[in-house]
Amino acid sequence: MPRLSGGDKLLALVIALLALIAVLILIGPVLIVLLTSFTTSQALKFPPPGLTLRWYQALFDPVRSAQIHTAAGNSLMVAALTSIAATALATGAALALARSRAAWARFAEGAFMAPLVLPGIAFGLAALMFFSWLHTPPSLWLLVAGHTMIAAPFALRTVGASAASLDPALLESSAVLGASPWRTFRRVVLPLILPGVAAGAFLAFVSSLDNVPVSLFLSSAQTDMLPIRLWGMMETALDVRVAAASGVLVTAAFALLLVMDRAVGLTRRMSG
Known part of the structure; x- marks a missing residue:
């Protein structure tokens, strides 16, 4: 192994220091929220003067936290309906775009990914104005429609990567053997792209679950959503149950991430 020069060692040290800072920026706030959720204080305060599970008990109390439970259920x-709808749309779009080399396909792909680069508040306001123009009253289905527009690009990224790796010879062989397009999709295409579809469904679910801008504009008192409920509790009382709910969400998301990474290689597909 060649010896590193002084400049190379300095560069490696700088890169390692930047990586450590990045990890602290990403992980530090999560650790602070988790520690705060165990505080004995009556309000959000860090560092906690003591540790207790009382706020998790209060969070799961069906009487005291009934509104939180309703918002979480919504x-x-x-998120579940959005995951299904967004994944179905992304799968169809990915298969169409992967097999086309026309200029319109690249334009369509860019348009499909546009919600990822648009400001969330602007997109939420645009969705509100669009559905108001259609005279659509607030409902869970309206939220599903709005969340699907945001979540579909996340699913397209992983499904598109799987669709791009399909061997066209397999589709041609299936057609030559007399299989219909639906049978070819069900027996050949879907099993091959299923890991990408599963990863896309997971990303769509998570992106919908913590979506604030669209929920802020499209929800109502009857369709209260968990992020909006927690935000309101933060504004009015600095309720420690917000930290407890965040702890539950972080733990559940991390566990699901590990499961999905083991099952379908989620991190590899997101970086592919």
């Missing part, structure tokens, strides 16, 4: 239902 968010989970919307």
Whole structure:
């Protein structure tokens, strides 16, 4: 192994220091929230004067936290339906774009990914104005429609990577053997792109669950969503149950991330 010069050692040290700072910036706030959720204080305060589980008990109390439970149920239902709708749209779009080399396909792909680069507040306001123009009243289905527009690009990224790796010879062989397009999709295409579809569904679910801008504009008192409920609790009382709810969400998301990474190689597909 060649010896590193003084300049190379300095560069390696700088890179390592920058990586450490990046990790602290990413992980530090999460650790602070987790520690705060165990505080004995009556309000959000760090560092905590003591540790207790009382706020988790209060969070799961069906009477005291009934509104949080209702909002969480709405968010989970919307996220599940959004995941299904966004993944279905992304799968169809990915298969169409992967097999086309026309200029319109690249334009369509850019348009499909536009919600990722638009400011969230601007997109939420645009969605509100669009659905108001259609005279659509607030409902969970309206939230599903709005969240699907945001979540579909996340699913397209992983499904598109899987669709791009499909061997066209497999599709041609299936057609030559007399299989219909639907049978070819069900028996050949879907099994091959299934890991990408599963990864896309997971990303769509997570992006919908913590979506604030669209939920802020499209939700109502009857369709209260968990991020909006927690935000309101932060503004009015600095309720420690917000930190406890965040701790539950972080733990659940991390566990699901590990499962999905083991099952379908999620991190590899996101970077591919």
